[in-house]
Amino acid sequence: MAAATSDIRILSIGPCLESAGTLAEPLERAGFSVEATADPATCVEKLSAGVECVVSTYLLDDTNGVALLRNVRTAHPDLPFVLCAREGSEQIASKAIEADVTAYLPTDGRVPPDLPQRVTNAVETARVTENPQRELDHAPERQRYEQALLEAHDLLVDNDRSFTARIDALLELGRETLGTEYATLSRVDDAEYVFEAVAAPHDTNVQSGERVPLEVTNCERVVETEQPLVLPDVQADAPELAARAGNVELGISCYLGVPVFVDGHVTGTLCFYDTHARSEFTEQAVSFVKRLGSWMTHEITHHRQATHLTAIETAFPDIGFQLDDDGRYLDCFVSPATSNLLYTDPKEFLGQRVQDVLPTETAETVLTAIQDAIETDHLETIEYELPVPAGTRWFEARIAPVSAAGYGQESVIFVARDITDRKAREEKLATAEAMFQNAQDGMFLIDVTDDVNFRIQRVNQTYEELTGCSADRLHGCTPSELVGDDAGAEIIARYRRCVEQGDPLEYEESLPISGTATHWHTKIAPISDDGTVTKLVGATRDITEQKERELALEEQHQELAKLHRINTLIHGITQALQNTKTRTAIETAVCSHLTESDLYQAAWIGTQGDDAARGTESTVVPQTGAGNSWQEIDEIPTEHRMVAKEALHTDEAERIDDITLDAPAPDAHSQGDQTQPDHSLVSIPLTAGGTTYGVLVVYAPLEHTVTDEEKGVLTDLGQIIALAIQRVQSQRSLTAETAMELRLQIPDSGSLFGEVSAELDCELTFERWIPVDSKHGLQYISVRDAEPAAVLEHLTAASFVETGAVIHEADETTDQQSYIEIRICDIDQSIISRLAEHGASITAANARDGDTYVTAELSPESDIRAIVTALQEVVPTINLLGKQVINQPIRAVPEIKRQVSEQLTTKQRAALSTAYTRGYYAWPRESTAEEIAQTMEIASSTFHFHLRHALDNLLTSFFEDDCQ
Numbered sequence: 001m002a003a004a005t006s007d008i009r010i011l012s013i014g015p016c017l018e019s020a021g022t023l024a025e026p027l028e029r030a031g032f033s034v035e036a037t038a039d040p041a042t043c044v045e046k047l048s049a050g051v052e053c054v055v056s057t058y059l060l061d062d063t064n065g066v067a068l069l070r071n072v073r074t075a076h077p078d079l080p081f082v083l084c085a086r087e088g089s090e091q092i093a094s095k096a097i098e099a100d101v102t103a104y105l106p107t108d109g110r111v112p113p114d115l116p117q118r119v120t121n122a123v124e125t126a127r128v129t130e131n132p133q134r135e136l137d138h139a140p141e142r143q144r145y146e147q148a149l150l151e152a153h154d155l156l157v158d159n160d161r162s163f164t165a166r167i168d169a170l171l172e173l174g175r176e177t178l179g180t181e182y183a184t185l186s187r188v189d190d191a192e193y194v195f196e197a198v199a200a201p202h203d204t205n206v207q208s209g210e211r212v213p214l215e216v217t218n219c220e221r222v223v224e225t226e227q228p229l230v231l232p233d234v235q236a237d238a239p240e241l242a243a244r245a246g247n248v249e250l251g252i253s254c255y256l257g258v259p260v261f262v263d264g265h266v267t268g269t270l271c272f273y274d275t276h277a278r279s280e281f282t283e284q285a286v287s288f289v290k291r292l293g294s295w296m297t298h299e300i301t302h303h304r305q306a307t308h309l310t311a312i313e314t315a316f317p318d319i320g321f322q323l324d325d326d327g328r329y330l331d332c333f334v335s336p337a338t339s340n341l342l343y344t345d346p347k348e349f350l351g352q353r354v355q356d357v358l359p360t361e362t363a364e365t366v367l368t369a370i371q372d373a374i375e376t377d378h379l380e381t382i383e384y385e386l387p388v389p390a391g392t393r394w395f396e397a398r399i400a401p402v403s404a405a406g407y408g409q410e411s412v413i414f415v416a417r418d419i420t421d422r423k424a425r426e427e428k429l430a431t432a433e434a435m436f437q438n439a440q441d442g443m444f445l446i447d448v449t450d451d452v453n454f455r456i457q458r459v460n461q462t463y464e465e466l467t468g469c470s471a472d473r474l475h476g477c478t479p480s481e482l483v484g485d486d487a488g489a490e491i492i493a494r495y496r497r498c499v500e501q502g503d504p505l506e507y508e509e510s511l512p513i514s515g516t517a518t519h520w521h522t523k524i525a526p527i528s529d530d531g532t533v534t535k536l537v538g539a540t541r542d543i544t545e546q547k548e549r550e551l552a553l554e555e556q557h558q559e560l561a562k563l564h565r566i567n568t569l570i571h572g573i574t575q576a577l578q579n580t581k582t583r584t585a586i587e588t589a590v591c592s593h594l595t596e597s598d599l600y601q602a603a604w605i606g607t608q609g610d611d612a613a614r615g616t617e618s619t620v621v622p623q624t625g626a627g628n629s630w631q632e633i634d635e636i637p638t639e640h641r642m643v644a645k646e647a648l649h650t651d652e653a654e655r656i657d658d659i660t661l662d663a664p665a666p667d668a669h670s671q672g673d674q675t676q677p678d679h680s681l682v683s684i685p686l687t688a689g690g691t692t693y694g695v696l697v698v699y700a701p702l703e704h705t706v707t708d709e710e711k712g713v714l715t716d717l718g719q720i721i722a723l724a725i726q727r728v729q730s731q732r733s734l735t736a737e738t739a740m741e742l743r744l745q746i747p748d749s750g751s752l753f754g755e756v757s758a759e760l761d762c763e764l765t766f767e768r769w770i771p772v773d774s775k776h777g778l779q780y781i782s783v784r785d786a787e788p789a790a791v792l793e794h795l796t797a798a799s800f801v802e803t804g805a806v807i808h809e810a811d812e813t814t815d816q817q818s819y820i821e822i823r824i825c826d827i828d829q830s831i832i833s834r835l836a837e838h839g840a841s842i843t844a845a846n847a848r849d850g851d852t853y854v855t856a857e858l859s860p861e862s863d864i865r866a867i868v869t870a871l872q873e874v875v876p877t878i879n880l881l882g883k884q885v886i887n888q889p890i891r892a893v894p895e896i897k898r899q900v901s902e903q904l905t906t907k908q909r910a911a912l913s914t915a916y917t918r919g920y921y922a923w924p925r926e927s928t929a930e931e932i933a934q935t936m937e938i939a940s941s942t943f944h945f946h947l948r949h950a951l952d953n954l955l956t957s958f959f960e961d962d963c964q
Contacts, residue, residue, distance in 0.1 A: 008123050010034045011046055013056040013068065023055055023084065023111060030116035040068050044075050051079075052123050053102075055115070058085035058092060066092065069099045080122035084112060093298055094157045103294050106301060113264030117226060118294075125287050145288040148177040156295060163303045164197070167296070171199035174292055178256070178285055180272040182206065185260070185296065186219060187268040193217050196268065206250070216245035219269040222257045226266050230286055231255040233277040253277040256285065258293035262301055270296055321414040322402070325374050327354040327367040330411060340390040341418055362386060366397070366414075373399040374410045378928070383419070394423040439539065442466045446495065446524075446536040454479060454495050457535070466542050467513050472953065483511050484571070498524050499533045508543070519547035570717055577724040583861065584624065586724050590696065590717075591626035600698045601679070602627025604636060605686070605721075606644055607694040608866070620644040620695060627699065640681065644695045647683035651692060653715045656681040657705050680706045684714050688722035691837040691870060696721065729839030729859045739857040740864065742840075743881040744831075746852040750877035751831075752801075753781075756794045758850030762786030766845035766854075767819070769832045770913045771906065772936055777824045777833055778910075780807070780917055788818035795822050800829035805935065807918060807926070821918070823935060831871050831878065838867050860885060904950055910936065911946035 010032045014020035020036035027034045035051075037043065040060050047054070054072060058065040065083045072081055080102040085092050096104045102122045105112040112118075155161070155169045167185060175183035183199040184206070193214040200206050214220045218241055222229045231237045232254050234247055241247065250273075257271030270293045319341050320333035332346040343349070349357045354366050362384050373380040380399040385392060395416040402411045436443050442463030447455045456474045464471055469482075479495075480488030490509065498505040504525040511518055524538040576589040587605045594603040604625030620641045625633045640659070647654040659681045680700040686693045696718055700706050706714075749755040753764050768780040783791050788806045796804045802825035810818045827833040831854065835842060840856040847853070858867070864883060871878050904912070914936060919926025933943035 008032050008053065008119075009049075009051050010119065011043065011051045011054050012036045013040060013043060013054065013060065013065075014038055015057060015059050015061050019057060023057065023115070026111055026113075026116055027055070027119060030120075032116070032119065043068060044071055047072065047076055047079065052126065053080040053082065053119050055082045055084070055119065058083060066095045066099055069096065069101055073100055078126060080119070080126050082115070082119055082122060084115070093302070094153075097153050097156065097295065104298055106298065114226075114261050121228075121290060125283075125290060141282060141284050145177065145284045148173060148288065149291060152292060152295060156299060163299070166299065167197045168199065170292060170296065171197055174270075174272060174289065175199045177288065178272050178281075180254075180256075180274040182250070182252075182273045183271075185268065185270055188214060188219075188223055188266070191215070193219060194268075204250075212246065218244070218246065218252070218255045218273075219257055219271060222259050222269045222271070223266050226259050228258045228286060228290060229255065229271075230281050232280045235277065251275040254281075256281050256289055258290050260293055260300065261297050262304070267300075318415050318417045320416070323354070323370055323412055323414055325371060325410045325412075327363070327370055328352065329354070329357070338418075341388050341393060341395075341416075343386055343388055358386070369397070369399050370412050370414070373401045373412050377401050390418075391420075393418050393420045395419060436460055441539040441541050444538050444540070446538065448495075448499060448534055448536060452496060452499060454492060454536070456482070463540070466540070469513075472949075483513070484568075487511050495524065495536060498526055498536060502526055502528070502533065510547075518542060518544045520544075570713065570720070573717065574720060577720070580724065581728060583725050583728060586721065586728065587624035588626075590721055591624055594698055595627040598701060600627070601701050602699040603697065604633060605694055605696050606641070607863070608645075608648055620648065623694070640697065643681060644683045644697050647685050647695050648692060651685050651687055653685070653711050653718070654683045655706055655711055659699075680704060682706050682711055682714055684718035686718045686722040686725065688719055688726055688837070691722070691726070691834070693722050693725045726837065726839055729862060738860055738885050738887055740860050740862060740883060741843075741886045742854075742856050742858065742864065742867075742883050744854040744856070744871070745879045745881050746831075746854075746875050746877055747850075747879065748877070749850040751847065751852040751875055752795065752798050753847035754850045754852040756791055757847040757852075759794065760786040760790055762791065763846060763848040764791065766832060766842065768913070768917055769830075769836060769842070770910055770917070771827065771833070771836075772823075772910045772914075773906070775825065775827060776802070776937070777827045777830065778914055778917075778935065779822050779824055779830070779832065781820050781822070783810075783818040783820060786818075788820050791818075792820050792822070795820075800824060800826040803935070821935065823937075829874055831874050834870050834874055835867070838862065838870065840867070857886070904953055905946075908946045908950035908953070911943055912950040915947060 010024070010027055012020045012024040012027065012034050014023060014036070015038065017036060017038045020038055024034040024036045035046070037046065038061060040063050043054070056065045056068055060068060065085065069081050069083065072079060077100075081100075082103045082105065083096050083101050084105045084107050085096075093104050093106070103118045105115065105118065151173055152170055155166050155173065158166065161169065171183040171185060175181070181201055182204070184195055185197040187194045187196045189211075191214050192211045193216075195206060195208055195210045198204075198206050198208050214223070218229060218231065218234070218238075221241070231241070234253055234255055235242045246252065252273045253275055254277050255271065255273040257269045257273075259266045260268045260270055270289065272289065316333060316335050317338065319338050321329055322331040322333075323329055329346075329350050329352055332342075332350060334342060334346075343358060354363045354370075357363070358366065365382055365384055369380045369382045378401075382397050382399070383394065384397070385394050387393075396419045397414055397416045400413045400415075402413055436445075437460050439460060439462060442465075443460040444463055445457045445459070447457040449455070456477045459467075459471050459474055464474075467474075474482065478488065479491035482488065483491070487510075491511075494505060494507060494509075504523060506521075506523045509520050509522055511520060519542070520540045521543045522538055522540040524536050526533040527535040527537060573590055573593045576593055577586055580586045580589060591603045591605060594600045602625065604622050604627075606620040606622040609619050609621035619638075622633045622636050622641070625636070643654050643656055657680050659679050679702065682698050682700075684696045684698075686696060696714075698714065746754055749758050756762075757764055762783060762785040765782045765784070766779070767782050768778075770778040770780075772778060781791075788809065792804045792806060795801050802823045804820060804822040806818070807821050808816060808819035810816060824830050824833070832842060832845065835854070835856050838858065839862065840858045842854065842856050844855040845853065858864075864880075868878070868880050911932075914932055915921065915927075915929075918932050918935070920929070920932060929943055929947075930940050933940040936943060
């Protein structure tokens with residue numbers, strides 16, 4: 001009869017009360033009465049109080065579970081004892097079995113899910129054998145089973161036998177001890193019963209590997225109930241099972257089976273059966289089979305773990321070691337395929353120190369890296385050269401610390417990879433680099449993208465001198481961006497032919513370099529990676545002098561081919577915008593350039609108007625125009641303005657292919673007040689970084705339809721104009737003698753920062769904003785009167801905050817405040833970003849008592865209403881507390897800062913600014929390159945690439961005498 005769990009008292013023992021309580025929780029939920037303790041010394045005394053089972057972890061305070069088991073067995077030989085070993089191993093299991101453990105449960109750090117059931121089984125077995133007289137009556141039988149268990153233990157620890165041989169021997173031992181004809185170890189595979197191992201008479205038809213339906217076996221009930229099934233007489237004890245095919249075919253008349261658990265789940269059965277019925281299976285017999293089942297569970301689990309480890313070692317491409325902080329080899333992980341990379345045989349170096357095994361210089365490098373990894377608790381990487389059986393090889397080692405957690409010496413995992421081939425490639429690249437840089441011809445390297453486009457990756461100094469273009473300017477340029485669409489298309493065609501043929505190509509070409517037509521003799525060759533051309537390397541020589549006479553005759557009959565009209569237009573406008581100082585100058589230059597040739601008949605730029613005061617719907621107000629379609633800008637028809645308004649509303653270019661222009665001032669093609677039909681109109685929003693500055697409307701000549709490609713180019717032009725407006729507004733804000741100061745408030749926890757300041761009763765101050773790309777940015781905030789971790793937890797709960805980190809903790813000795821970093825994943829949700837897009841300079845921003853205050857300076861020409869409207873799209877409750885014109889000194893930006901600002905890309909500036917803010921240049925470093933790269937969500941190599949180029953710009957500007 002099963003024991004009532006409420007009547008069973010359990011003693012749970014762990015290295016601390018928390019661990020003991022963790023073991024006790026599932027037992028208490030199962031109804032047991034559990035006492036938890038962390039004092040093994042008083043354990044035996046507590047057992048006299050009616051405790052029926054001890055549950056213990058292996059790791060204990062000042063001792064271990066096996067030692068405690070031996071003490072308990074001295075005073076209570078038959079008391080059930082369940083050992084849970086987190087650091088389980090074959091050696092621990094053998095010692096536990098030798099000390100007569102009732103159940104041994106290896107764990108992965110969690111409480112075994114079958115712990116309550118194993119405790120119940122142990123207690124029930126113990127209660128069955130409590131009758132002293134019965135123990136006396138069955139003393140010879142008990143001795144027989146105890147002797148069999150000792151033999152079983154010897155079989156389990158016999159490492160000279162294979163796993164299969166040990167299992168077969170255990171089955172044969174059990175069959176002989178119980179006196180049954182059959183003994184089987186099975187595995188349940190879905191609805192099938194698989195015979196994994198069989199001990200039976202030679203003439204039987206039951207074979208290992210045979211499969212039968214689970215439903216025809218007695219074992220189905222063992223699997224379903226997860227309990228032993230004892231049937232001395234199957235017909236009498238379970239007539240409903242007697243007719244099952246498994247019993248009928250084999251003539252099974254008695255059956256004794258127990259479940260086999262793996263990872264807390266029943267995976268099969270251990271069972272013994274015979275063709276003759278019995279009067280009973282004794283308590284000793286049942287206990288014996290249960291113990292065998294428990295040991296087989298451990299053996300199967302250990303075998304599976306060993307098999308997995310062997311598979312991992314076989315697939316492991318590197319060689320690995322575990323070493324302690326003294327550099328002593330504790331273990332070695334190597335597959336047969338890489339064993340020839342070991343310096344010597346593991347039998348010779350395990351237990352030795354690296355100083356005693358490796359060459360002196362290499363050993364010092366390895367030992368220093370090990371100690372640095374342990375001291376800093378960070379991954380260390382080193383490279384070293386070593387003679388091994390495979391030859392002299394270069395290795396890259398990654399050393400990761402392993403915390404001892406108070407239970408022994410600190411150690412590291414040391415994984416070494418053979419990088420000899422990589423080193424050889426690096427040496428070849430170094431040689432090629434020297435040849436590349438010192439060549440007398442202009443050398444260039446072209447990156448071939450997946451869609452077979454081409455960008456300049458790098459050039460040598462000769463190329464810079466020949467073209468007059470710096471390497472920084474050339475980097476990333478496409479041929480079209482460098483020399484225009486027409487010449488660029490010819491270059492691209494040659495490049496593609498070289499890629500398709502996979503052979504070198506030699507040709508002469510004429511290119512407009514620095515505004516002058518020059519002639520070049522060029523050779524290009526493909527560079528392949530696994531059969532795919534990934535790069536082109538080229539050498540070019542200026543042969544202009546050789547071609548001048550030939551070209552002079554040709555120049556008399558035809559002009560040089562003009563750049564593609566759209567490209568010419570864009571480049572012309574871009575050049576015109578470089579030196580503009582005001583928005584009016586930008587708009588005038590754009591409209592003039594658009595209409596100076598026959599490309600467009602008219603053009604005008606307008607901004608969003610608001611006629612609410614007059615009770616009419618808002619429309620577009622023209623500001624600047626050019627062309628011969630009207631005399632006055634305010635004469636633009638309303639329907640044309642509505643098309644412009646639609647473009648502002650959708651933030652996409654709008655095109656009308658057939659629109660009528662009423663021309664008060666007729667052009668050369670019309671007379672009087674005649675109407676000119678069949679014009680194309682395109683309306684392009686002037687948008688950059690999420691901010692729209694107005695709309696550009698252009699009119700194509702008669703019978704000319706604007707294509708989708710042209711519309712796309714004009715859309716790009718709209719962005720260029722918007723960027724120019726944004727630039728002059730920012731410059732105006734920086735250099736003007738006066739500025740417009742805005743004071744803004746978000747009241748009553750209307751912003752994330754205000755809400756956090758109210759909840760945590762703290763003050764948050766904006767320190768720095770770093771845009772990462774078009775969608776992401778980093779914001780740095782100082783914290784006062786609150787734990788930075790708590791502030792960070794609140795901030796990162798917002799949907800537009802992706803990640804965060806505490807950069808500095810408050811330090812009273814240096815008066816340093818707490819400093820945190822958050823990554824904004826949608827910069828459109830940041831009012832700081834919106835202000836920056838409008839050219840504003842943030843002079844102060846903080847949040848306290850639920851209110852958020854922002855002070856910003858802008859150019860006096862800025863459209864304050866448009867800015868506030870843009871901010872209200874992010875935070876509807878934001879208020880403009882006040883604005884005032886303030887005097888500010890003209891701030892002369894240092895020459896080197898101007899140079900760097902012009903040359904740094906957005907990504908270079910973000911990498912440099914983030915590195916500075918995160919303390920990368922402090923000593924000791926407050927952040928590693930890997931941590932910063934993770935913050936920016938880019939690869940470490942990419943971060944280093946941007947950082948190196950940014951620093952190169954800084955140093956070039958400082959040290960080069962001819963740097964302009």
